[in-house]
Amino acid sequence: xxxxxxxxxxxxxxxxxxxxxxxxxxxxxxxxxxxxxxxxxxxxxxxxxxxxxxxxxxxxxxxxxxxxxxxxxxxxxxxxxxxxxxxxxxxxxxxxxxxxxxxxxxxxxxxxxxxxxxxxxxxxxxxxxxxxxxxxxxxxxxxxxxxxxxxxxxxxxxxxxxxxxxxxxxxxxxxxxxxxxxxxxxxxxxxxxxxxxxxxxxxxxxxxxxxxxxxxxxxxxxxxxxxxxxxxxxxxxxxxxxxxxxxxxxxxxxxxxxxxxxxxxxxxxxxxxxxxxxxxxxxxxxxxxxxxxxxxx
Amino acid sequence: xxxxxxxxxxxxxxxxxxxxxxxxxxxxxxxxxxxxxxxxxxxxxxxxxxxxxxxxxxxxxxxxxxxxxxxxxxxxxxxxxxxxxxxxxxxxxxxxxxxxxxxxxxxxxxxxxxxxxxxxxxxxxxxxxxxxxxxxxxxxxxxxxxxxxxxxxxxxxxxxxxxxxxxxxxxxxxxxxxxxxxxxxxxxxxxxxxxxxxxxxxxxxxxxxxxxxxxxxxxxxxxxxxxxxxxxxxxxxxxxxxxxxxxxxxxxxxxxxxxxxxxxxxxxxxxxxxxxxxxxxxxxxxxxxxxxxxxxx
Numbered sequence: 210x211x212x213x214x215x216x217x218x219x220x221x222x223x224x225x226x227x228x229x230x231x232x233x234x235x236x237x238x239x240x241x242x243x244x245x246x247x248x249x250x251x252x253x254x255x256x257x258x259x260x261x262x263x264x265x266x267x268x269x270x271x272x273x274x275x276x277x278x279x280x281x282x283x284x285x286x287x288x289x290x291x292x293x294x295x296x297x298x299x300x301x302x303x304x305x306x307x308x309x310x311x312x313x314x315x316x317x318x319x320x321x322x323x324x325x326x327x328x329x330x331x332x333x334x335x336x337x338x339x340x341x342x343x344x345x346x347x348x349x350x351x352x353x354x355x356x357x358x359x360x361x362x363x364x365x366x367x368x369x370x371x372x373x374x375x376x377x378x379x380x381x382x383x384x385x386x387x388x389x390x391x392x393x394x395x396x397x398x399x400x401x402x403x404x405x406x407x408x409x410x411x412x413x414x415x416x417x418x419x420x421x422x423x424x425x426x427x428x429x430x431x432x433x434x435x436x437x438x439x440x441x442x443x444x445x446x447x448x449x450x451x452x453x454x455x456x457x458x459x460x461x462x463x464x465x466x467x468x469x470x471x472x473x474x475x476x477x478x479x480x481x482x483x484x485x486x487x488x489x490x491x492x493x494x495x496x497x498x499x500x501x502x503x504x505x506x
Numbered sequence: 507x508x509x510x511x512x513x514x515x516x517x518x519x520x521x522x523x524x525x526x527x528x529x530x531x532x533x534x535x536x537x538x539x540x541x542x543x544x545x546x547x548x549x550x551x552x553x554x555x556x557x558x559x560x561x562x563x564x565x566x567x568x569x570x571x572x573x574x575x576x577x578x579x580x581x582x583x584x585x586x587x588x589x590x591x592x593x594x595x596x597x598x599x600x601x602x603x604x605x606x607x608x609x610x611x612x613x614x615x616x617x618x619x620x621x622x623x624x625x626x627x628x629x630x631x632x633x634x635x636x637x638x639x640x641x642x643x644x645x646x647x648x649x650x651x652x653x654x655x656x657x658x659x660x661x662x663x664x665x666x667x668x669x670x671x672x673x674x675x676x677x678x679x680x681x682x683x684x685x686x687x688x689x690x691x692x693x694x695x696x697x698x699x700x701x702x703x704x705x706x707x708x709x710x711x712x713x714x715x716x717x718x719x720x721x722x723x724x725x726x727x728x729x730x731x732x733x734x735x736x737x738x739x740x741x742x743x744x745x746x747x748x749x750x751x752x753x754x755x756x757x758x759x760x761x762x763x764x765x766x767x768x769x770x771x772x773x774x775x776x777x778x779x780x781x782x783x784x785x786x787x788x789x790x791x792x793x794x795x796x797x798x799x800x801x802x803x
Contacts, residue, residue: 390755458687
């Protein structure tokens, strides 16, 4: 059975890069963007520009635009709908309410401080993790279709649920944005001498808050509960004796794991167990998927 | 008057790089290290290995070793003593107590997670800021001799005091190390799924805690008061509404200043005012120094 077409809605950095990666992988790619320049750039990379989408429809628009991303477009009733949003529960509640069991949430863990179609890079997803949500009512064949899009783009698929995803990214993405903002704002208060002496540790610690503030705001407020909980856990760490804190933080930051190859049957519980163990899927086979888990799992 | 020799005590990453940079700048460089391999590596780069030091003697050893760095060495009574330690009040209290007004504290704002003589890089200081401390009893000719060492290594000199330096680096270096440790430790608690999804913002936010934990511990505990105060200011930021926090953090992190060239007379108050304004010195002249300040100053 040939792979279904992929329809990418929003052809900025993420959507445009995905479309370019899938064209390079030999898949038929359709796309649309409200911006004519983004449409022209995608067309030049081999994307069929159309308002009529089918197969796997990927919403590659900012979180606040997710609910209205399909307005004015025609979507085949059998199409599977997915998204690239950085928070999954709110998208499940809005897009999922409309698309029902045809919706499968997704989140590729990549992107840079740059945005827009001029930042398109067909290798953006190469080697990245891509969370693909497997809720209790998710139809497994649709989940696999979305997973195959991620695999074709060069990513490794992490099966998870919207709730587990949102808790995890609060700890490793949303809280880092808030810490970077607080570090920068406090250094700004400390004055010109401090900013003049700022070197590598300050640049690394504040880099991520160079991103578009609207994007960051939508992300942290869209995942407010888990982010507040994860921030509280960081605050608990900061209250510990510094010697213990430095030792534990160093141990986590420098930990190296080997990987063990695994085969996982096409069953929800087994797939989610792989994700919870820190593993990822790298290949679809007929009756199972192949991937790896960290050595200690 | 020819530039005096420079004697570097400790030929690891920082000291070895400084010795190599000064050899390249044409200055006579002496050096010593307790490790024979570090001595051999420095000798191969043109450093005269000797226990008898004169001119400007640079203590390039870890903070806990600072007080005993000169044990077993012979230092010319007229020599000026400086150091490269990341905290300045404790070094002023220990080394300054012995060397008196011959001591001028210094701190180049560079270095990487790597250490040891294998990480030596003659360009390490190129374009970096180098704080050189000007206390009320500092002899200005000795301060200038230390500043010239920093300039010859390719750095820009920031005049400051030990107290102002320690407050500033708490905000832009020591607190970032603690935030990185807390972020990593909390993510470790969050579990394998979170660590598997960790991407750019987590790597940037935790990179600095990959450094040697002994070095980080000595730094934060050696500057405990200012670091605790700076951490409290970050905590206040984290308690603000996230929308305001993100906007302010983004503004500081992305602020771009132009520079205005200035001449500063060889007077303590004028030099310290330059440092407080966020400026730096790039050249020594006979009766003044040249440098720049940020546009808004």
